[in-house]
Amino acid sequence: MLKVVHINTYDGNGGAGRACLRLNKALLAQSIDSKVVVHYKFGKNLSVGTFNKTAVQKAYTAATIVFERILAKRMLNTLKRTPFSFTWFGRSVIEHPDVKAADIIHLHWINHSFLNPAHLAQLAKLNKPIVWTFHDSNAFTGGCHVRYTCDHFMRQCGYCPLLKKAGADDASHKIWKQKADAYRQLSFNVIAPSKWMLNSVLQSSLMKDKPVLNIANTLETQVFIPAGKANAKKQMGLPEDKFIFLTGFMPSRKDLHKGTSYLLESLELLKERLGVKASQIELVVFGNRNAKDVPDFSFKTSFLGTINDDEKLAMCYAAADAFLIPSLEDNLPYTVMESLACGTPVVAFNTGGIPDMVEHLHNGYLAEYRSAKSFTDGMEWVINNEEKQALQQQARQTVMEKFAEPVIAQKHMQLYNQLVNKPEPGGAHV
Incomplete structure (x- = not known):
């Protein structure tokens, strides 16, 4: 049976977390051995794993998340209310048993002191197919999650309008370089939930050589139903x-x-x-x-x-x-x-x-x-x-x-099987 591990920052907190849990449920219904492991766990769902083994580790994780946000406020333009993630903190996940046992590693939203570029690159050591669903633009920008009309992501970022101290070698450009170095070491297939996201990925300087596929998110169609x-x-x-x-x-x-x-x-x-x-x-x-x-x-x-x-x-x-x-x-x-x-x-x-x-x-x-x-x-x-x-x-x-569960699950399964049956991750721009 195909084993898939989904890695996300939170368990259902925010759109990405919900998408991750909903996809996991849809895959389980199709007899896929699918698991979710998160950076910080809010809920009490026993089927959701966490990288924090102890209360001390969980407290440290919470502290880094909060500390990153405090430090970020000192660097960001307060007039621009746009989400931005720095790469100061991070953690390794390659020793977790569910990650080591998986046939497919499926990344989702990995910010808030979780998988920074250095720790992301470590995944290459596992020599496993990696799929990464982009729930916002952060993976291919120098830090922002929402781009609006900014096109700096098409180049190498820098002169970021969100930073107090913007310039050619500002924090956004430094983060861009960190990501570029990590992505050179790591092979992965990108899933873009929307056509808009797919087109954005294809335009980005960081993702031009990565295979990308448009597969939407799903939801519980037996819960969200008309009622008259x-x-x-x-x-x-x-x-x-x-x-x-x-x-x-x-x-x-x-x-x-x-x-x-x-x-x-x-x-x-x-x-x-x-x-x-x-x-x-x-x-x-x-x-x-x-x-x-x-x-x-x-x-x-x-x-x-x-x-x-x-x-x-x-x-x-x-x-x-x-x-x-x-x-x-x-x-x-x-x-x-x-x-x-x-x-x-x-x-x-x-x-x-x-x-x-x-x-x-x-x-x-x-x-x-x-x-x-x-x-x-x-x-x-x-x-x-x-x-x-x-x-x-x-x-x-x-x-x-x-967007029904079987429809979206089958599309993911097709991609997973293609990757598992190939010596190297591959795919086509679709």
Whole structure:
């Protein structure tokens, strides 16, 4: 039986962690001996392993994660709220029994004092096929996780706009050189969950000689299911006669990555357009840590806070008439896939990997990038759509055809088998 070990920083904390656990579950269902081992374990799932053998080791790991973030603040431009990882700390994983026993080593998100370039290069000593799923851009940049319009990753980074002290040989260029040296020593196949990520990888200076394949993430299609709008609204305590927009956590107007300001502007425009009919619209927000540190919305708004129960989260999606995601750059955001799986159309900007999931005017609306007016057009389109039931069915069908567990598991298994049956890792740009 093929043995696969998935290596990630956290166990389900964040999109990458969830993707890792969901893929592991999908592979287990296909009789693959699949395991997950993480840098820092939050949960109590006994099937998830950790590289920390003792409480002291776990405390040290937590300390390095926190210390890295503190040090980073001293070097980063505080006006640029963009995630950036340095390479000061790291740990070796090559002696872990699950890593040594695996036929395939599958890397996921490995930042936060985990696998820095030096420790990553150590994996070459194991002489095993390595697969690496890129959940953001960090692996092929000089430190940033979100690039926006910056094209320095196409060269050798440097003059990084995120650093206080930017220059030709700044921290981003030094990190780029560390990664270049590690990647020369290590063979691996890249998995890009979205076409946008695949194209980014092919453009990057660090990855030009690495084989890359587009395979999407998956999710639990038996958990995220349609429940009937009226029934779901009733269960969630929402008015059945109102049109419900659902959206995720938005920290503040200053937040760049999630595009909060565009959503706020779009909602203001929508209220102006609807006039007296605006009273028929309500907004539901999940993921907010509290109801105080949130923006002022133009419509009546309910705040659900953080939802850790997937069945409850699925009911939220099922109860909504449309899901709003104003993100400006995202690889393959799970909120979109989860919403569609629950039969809820999505309004989003035409950016990142979102077009891989949202088909314009078929299961949602792709607004012109960074246009609040276009985003408002999308909301109006969903509100006025006369074929709402068909729209909901098409949303669910998209997920079942493209992202269901057996579909994604089989694509990974095909790649794994190709690599195991070859003397050296290989593949083609697809």
